[in-house]
Amino acid sequence: MRHALKEFALPVFAITAALLLFGVMVAFAGVDPVEVWATLFKGAFGDWFSWQNTLQRAAPLMLTALCVALPARAGLIVIGGEGALVLGGLAAAALAHAVPLPGNMAGTVMVCLAGALAGALWIVLAGWLRQYRGINETISSLLLAYIAIGIFKHLVEGPLRDPASLNKPSTYALDSGLLIGGIGGSDVHWGLAIGVVACLALGWWLRATASGFSVRVVGGNPRTAQLVGLPATRLILGACGLGGACAGLAGAVEVAAVHTNANASLIAGYGYAGILVSFIARHNPVAIVPVAILFGGFGAAGSLLQRRLGLPDASVLVLQGIAFVLILASEGLRMVDWKALMSRRAAPKADAAVRGAEAVP
Numbered sequence: 001m002r003h004a005l006k007e008f009a010l011p012v013f014a015i016t017a018a019l020l021l022f023g024v025m026v027a028f029a030g031v032d033p034v035e036v037w038a039t040l041f042k043g044a045f046g047d048w049f050s051w052q053n054t055l056q057r058a059a060p061l062m063l064t065a066l067c068v069a070l071p072a073r074a075g076l077i078v079i080g081g082e083g084a085l086v087l088g089g090l091a092a093a094a095l096a097h098a099v100p101l102p103g104n105m106a107g108t109v110m111v112c113l114a115g116a117l118a119g120a121l122w123i124v125l126a127g128w129l130r131q132y133r134g135i136n137e138t139i140s141s142l143l144l145a146y147i148a149i150g151i152f153k154h155l156v157e158g159p160l161r162d163p164a165s166l167n168k169p170s171t172y173a174l175d176s177g178l179l180i181g182g183i184g185g186s187d188v189h190w191g192l193a194i195g196v197v198a199c200l201a202l203g204w205w206l207r208a209t210a211s212g213f214s215v216r217v218v219g220g221n222p223r224t225a226q227l228v229g230l231p232a233t234r235l236i237l238g239a240c241g242l243g244g245a246c247a248g249l250a251g252a253v254e255v256a257a258v259h260t261n262a263n264a265s266l267i268a269g270y271g272y273a274g275i276l277v278s279f280i281a282r283h284n285p286v287a288i289v290p291v292a293i294l295f296g297g298f299g300a301a302g303s304l305l306q307r308r309l310g311l312p313d314a315s316v317l318v319l320q321g322i323a324f325v326l327i328l329a330s331e332g333l334r335m336v337d338w339k340a341l342m343s344r345r346a347a348p349k350a351d352a353a354v355r356g357a358e359a360v361p
Contacts, residue, residue, distance in 0.1 A: 119248015
C-alpha cells in the first residue's frame, strides 16, 4: 500500500510543481498565474467542447506512449515514436491509394494494419541495432525519427502527392467508407476507444501472461533472464515491435479519423509528448490512460491561453518540458530511503546529546 501511494504521489507532486513553476514564469510575463491555471482547466475540461478536444488529443498520446512503455518494460528507452507515427500514417494513405479496398470496416482495418506494420518495422530496427550492433537505442530511435520525417516529407511532396493539393502538399484523400467516425455522433473519434483498449489489453498482457512476465524479467534483471534461459533478444524485439505498432496505428488513426490524408499536420509532436506521458505513468500501460487525458487537456487549452491571455499557443510545450524535467528529477527521489536517511541524520544528534549528558558532573 505504501509503495503504491509513493508511485502515485511522486508524479502528482511533479505535475503540481510544474504548474507552480509555469505560473511563476507567466507572472514574469505580466499574466496572473491564477487566471492561467483557471484557463488551463477551462480549456481542457471546462465544458463538453473542451472535453472533445481533450479526448481527441489523448487518443494518439495513449498509443505513442505505449511505444515508449513496452520497450521500457524490456529494458530499452526508445523515443522514436514520432517517426513510427508519421510512417504509419503514410503507409495507411499509400495503401488506400495503391490497392482497391472495400469501403467498409474491413477496409478500415486493413488501413490501420498497414500503419501498425510500418510503425512496428521502424521501431524493431532500433531494437535490432541495439541487440546486434550495440548501438544505443535511445540515440538510434531519435535519429531514425528524423529520417522517417524526411522520408515522409519527400513522398508526400513528391511521388505520393495529390496534384490538387497546391498550398498544402498531401496524399490523396481516403474514400469516405474508410474513414473512422465519431463516437455517438460526437467529435471524439473511435481512435480513443482503440487507444484505451490497447492500453488495457497490453497492461493485462504484461501482468497476466507468461510472455509478458518474461518481458518484465528481461527488463528488470537481464542476468536472471540469461540464467533461466529466456530468449532475451526475441522478447526485446517483440516489445519493440508491439510498441512501434501502437505508434504506427496512431498515425493511421489520425489519417483515417482526423486529416483524411497524410500531410504535414501529421507531424504534431504526439510521438515526443508520448515520451512524457509514458514516464509519468511509470511505463504502466493502464496508468497511461489518465495521464494521456491530462496532457491531451493541456494541449487542447493552448489555443484558449492564446485567445484569452495573449500567451503563445506553444506555451503549453513549456509546461510539458518543465513537467518532464521534474519527472526525471523525481526518479532520483524515488530511490531515496527517507526513513534510513532521517535515522542517520538523527544519530549524530543523539550521540552528541549523550556525550553532553555524560559531561555534566
